[in-house]
Amino acid sequence: MYHSFEVDRVEHRLWLSTSQQGYRLHLRDQVIAPVAFTHHSESSGILTIAGESEPVRFAIDGDLIHLHIRGRTRIVRYNDPLRALTSSNDETRPLIARAPMPGTVVATTVSPGQSVSAGMALMMIESMKLETIIRSPQDGIVDRIHVKEGESFERDAVLVTLSEEGR
């Protein structure tokens, strides 16, 4: 069975199998072997991959694996299969406008019940001295505004929920 990981919002399916010197990495249609990881401390180790040794710095935070290899930093998300099952089955999912960055609501330009068209400004947010306008992802009716003016939110937070017209 494969496991699902995500890098920069792109899914990668892979699995490991055992071999005499560690593991084989099955990635799409390629097999990389041997692969092994030797821990040096709680945050560092050496990755052996196809005969190369790469020093790795890492930190694990829930499903997020933060890695630093050869001057590059990546966040790899492990998609836990149990969690994937609970969130995939939502056909009635409403249209939502999410926060592209953490910040504070400066002003809301629409109110619940108002019909909006795609690209219309819903609210203005501010983060680290930078203002951004949140626009409607498509046509619809404003269902709910989740964050009031002056309140702050994290990245990916739901800011405005829309419902489809005539529903």
Place this chain on the structure above:
Amino acid sequence: MADLAIPISGRTPVASYLDIAQIIAAAREANAGALHPGYGLLSESAEFARAVIEAGITFIGPAPVAIELMGDKIRARNFVQRNGFPVLPCAIEEDDPTTFVARAHAVGFPLLVKPTLGGGGKGMRIVRDPNSLEAAIEQARSEVRRYFGDGRLYVERYLEIPRHIEVQVLGDAFGNLVHLFERECSVQRRFQKIIEETPSPALSPELRTRICEAAVGIARAAQYQNAGTVEFILSEGDFYFLEMNTRLQVEHPVTEMVTDVDLIAEQIYAAAGCKLAFSQSDIASNGHAIELRLYAEAPERGYVPTTGKVLLLEYPDGVRIDSGIMRGQDITPAFDPMLAKIIAHAPSRIEAALQAHRAVRELVLLGCETNASLLARVLADEAFLSGQFHTGYLEENPHLAADNFATGLSAFLASAALLTRPVRASADAVPELHAALGSWRN
């Protein structure tokens, strides 16, 4: 670094640092004889400097009257022009608000809309299309009013291919004024600096002398004391006064590295009434220094701010690091995105760039996305290395902001897989023989 910390509080984190009474009370509680305002927040507030002085505490910075003169960009510009130094053509709203738009059109396009008060690029807009001028003015005004409580604007002629060159000056209470050479700050995004260096690769020795002498002349006309920075815009061999910052700059370390002058110590000596211990001819610039600003932001997503928690932090050797973060700290959107500064110093520009490049790749910060990979790409970019760049450099080279996630991907995925227990466990559960048969089980 600090041997005493006193908490201050406010409705928002920023508000607490703008609370003059509370800060002075904290200084009194600590029995402080002098107060250094740092940079940002109240560091360029004449009202704050006055309040500190009235409280009987020495203010480590220029006289309040100099802060006032230079803090109002329009007064500063007019002052500099009256004293015979070059400024850009402009139109000032408050001269006659009813004709502001017409006068702005008369200056000619492209234009830069700027706030009278404030800084940090807030409210600044380049207008190339005359039809969008009025909309740009209104947008800038609303932004500026909210940030600085003052919506006054002016427009200035915008120069294409401009370089941002600034000169460090230092003065004492006896009228002695010196410059400590220039800093090149043209690598910017959204009018905020990312990489600064000295010497500037854009200046000939002759132009360097002229721009540094102009800076000293402007500071002298303002009877300036303590450390300050005169900013210029350089275009096609001509330079124009932009503004003067009446405080220490974020990028002051590059000057310290090449001149071997500790600017903060000099600020304290000057505030204590000491005479400058050196004259202009004693100051030499040795080698080349480059500063990188490590920001909590994602260049590949339009430089949006990022947040997180510092899970792992390891600094590289062989460079100077000025930092405000520690492991375990939350990175919040409350203040500026700057996390740390990496300062390289080497005999030549190319060696300093190589040293900075190595350092930014060796720096490990996990838990919050940063601009480290952008910095590394700029330091390896031909235009940067050749010295041929200007303030629009990053905007014109969007490929520098884009990260290639395919590079080294299998090493990242292999590490992630090997560090995830369920992935290893399912491999270990399958006998080797079955695994050797391949993926038929799927």
